[in-house]
Amino acid sequence: MSRSPRMPASDTRALWADVEPPAARRLLLAALDAFSEHGYFATTTRDISQRAELSPAAVYVHYPSKAEMLAEICRRGHAEVLEEIEVALQVPGTPTERVRRFVQVFSSFHARRQTVGRVIQYELRGLTSDAFRAVADLRARFEHLIRAELRAGVETGEFDVSDIDAIGVTVLSLGIDVARWYGSASERLTPEQVGDLHADLVTRMIVASN
Amino acid sequence: MSRSPRMPASDTRALWADVEPPAARRLLLAALDAFSEHGYFATTTRDISQRAELSPAAVYVHYPSKAEMLAEICRRGHAEVLEEIEVALQVPGTPTERVRRFVQVFSSFHARRQTVGRVIQYELRGLTSDAFRAVADLRARFEHLIRAELRAGVETGEFDVSDIDAIGVTVLSLGIDVARWYGSASERLTPEQVGDLHADLVTRMIVASN
Numbered sequence: 001m002s003r004s005p006r007m008p009a010s011d012t013r014a015l016w017a018d019v020e021p022p023a024a025r026r027l028l029l030a031a032l033d034a035f036s037e038h039g040y041f042a043t044t045t046r047d048i049s050q051r052a053e054l055s056p057a058a059v060y061v062h063y064p065s066k067a068e069m070l071a072e073i074c075r076r077g078h079a080e081v082l083e084e085i086e087v088a089l090q091v092p093g094t095p096t097e098r099v100r101r102f103v104q105v106f107s108s109f110h111a112r113r114q115t116v117g118r119v120i121q122y123e124l125r126g127l128t129s130d131a132f133r134a135v136a137d138l139r140a141r142f143e144h145l146i147r148a149e150l151r152a153g154v155e156t157g158e159f160d161v162s163d164i165d166a167i168g169v170t171v172l173s174l175g176i177d178v179a180r181w182y183g184s185a186s187e188r189l190t191p192e193q194v195g196d197l198h199a200d201l202v203t204r205m206i207v208a209s210n
Numbered sequence: 211m212s213r214s215p216r217m218p219a220s221d222t223r224a225l226w227a228d229v230e231p232p233a234a235r236r237l238l239l240a241a242l243d244a245f246s247e248h249g250y251f252a253t254t255t256r257d258i259s260q261r262a263e264l265s266p267a268a269v270y271v272h273y274p275s276k277a278e279m280l281a282e283i284c285r286r287g288h289a290e291v292l293e294e295i296e297v298a299l300q301v302p303g304t305p306t307e308r309v310r311r312f313v314q315v316f317s318s319f320h321a322r323r324q325t326v327g328r329v330i331q332y333e334l335r336g337l338t339s340d341a342f343r344a345v346a347d348l349r350a351r352f353e354h355l356i357r358a359e360l361r362a363g364v365e366t367g368e369f370d371v372s373d374i375d376a377i378g379v380t381v382l383s384l385g386i387d388v389a390r391w392y393g394s395a396s397e398r399l400t401p402e403q404v405g406d407l408h409a410d411l412v413t414r415m416i417v418a419s420n
Contacts, residue, residue, distance in 0.1 A: 040249075204414050
């Protein structure tokens with residue numbers, strides 16, 4: 001599926017300024033856009049080099065393989081959302097306030113960084129088993145963090161939650177699916193509005209009624 | 211990406227017994243499994259014929275193109291879930307009871323028919339524009355149905371919902387994402403338990419507190 005060079009997706013142009021040299025960054029962003037648009041398996045290294053307006057050989061100068069580009073995108077994407085969550089949770093607060101902040105960050109990320117979100121959520125089947133394990137470790141940290149916050153609220157009596165693991169899955173699920181629907185639904189919410197909406201809904205799902 | 215014949219996914223083997231002749235059905239189920247596993251763009255007609263243990267030419271005897279197979283899968287998948295919802299909503303009930311039934315059917319479908327769910331939710335970008343429009347019409351009917359039920363509960367005062375469209379998107383989103391996470395999460399819920407969990411959570415999201 002060869003194609004002419006094209007502009008990167010609007011939410012990816014400014015990403016990952018730390019990737020050096022500039023040709024490596026252009027290739028990584030071209031891979032990100034191509035994987036998001038057509039899927040990892042359907043993208044060739046030639047598609048990537050054409051999007052980056054570089055020669056096909058340029059890919060291998062900077063990356064050993066297409067799989068390594070996917071692994072790098074997944075590492076960076078997961079590390080970014082994890083860092084945003086950890087920053088949000090550094091501020092003390094009630095369990096409700098802390099869960100709200102988790103949800104706001106996690107759901108708005110998948111709207112603001114939709115292209116990254118689509119690749120890190122839907123293209124994991126392209127990872128090698130080593131790369132998958134590294135990403136699974138990062139994902140286990142999200143699950144651990146949300147469960148810890150839910151448990152804290154159950155302990156104070158603020159939350160009425162019968163199955164912490166299942167609610168944890170649901171909270172992450174709501175945020176992850178934003179990467180699929182955002183921009184296509186008739187709803188025109190900003191990423192921050194998506195975060196606030198989900199925070200309100202999750203609060204109603206978990207807070208004890210009296 | 212040619213591959214040896216393999217068993218169909220466990221949730222697809224018994225599907226679509228009405229597709230005739232049997233070779234057409236085997237091809238359609240092989241396409242379903244292949245699209246779910248590797249994505250539409252990365253699947254060749256040769257992959258499909260090999261999975262169905264038929265010659266490469268057999269595909270074109272029964273289907274004009276790979277795109278037509280995707281369209282047929284999407285039509286059938288959407289029609290099935292829509293039919294399940296319509297049956298569930300034929301029974302009268304309070305707005306809460308009716309929304310619960312909608313959510314139970316929609317969320318459990320995406321667990322029980324995970325392979326179908328993955329294709330009809332994540333492979334739509336492979337549809338031709340005509341086929342996409344037909345599927346978009348079916349999807350608009352889900353949205354219309356859930357909004358009508360939410361509106362009914364707001365009118366009786368049973369629901370406290372500030373933005374019916376946004377809650378409608380959220381209800382569908384919860385169900386759709388089941389096709390991604392079901393079976394991979396540490397949670398081991400049956401499809402019916404997923405439906406009940408989501409019905410409980412959506413009820414808490416929407417029911418007025420006094």
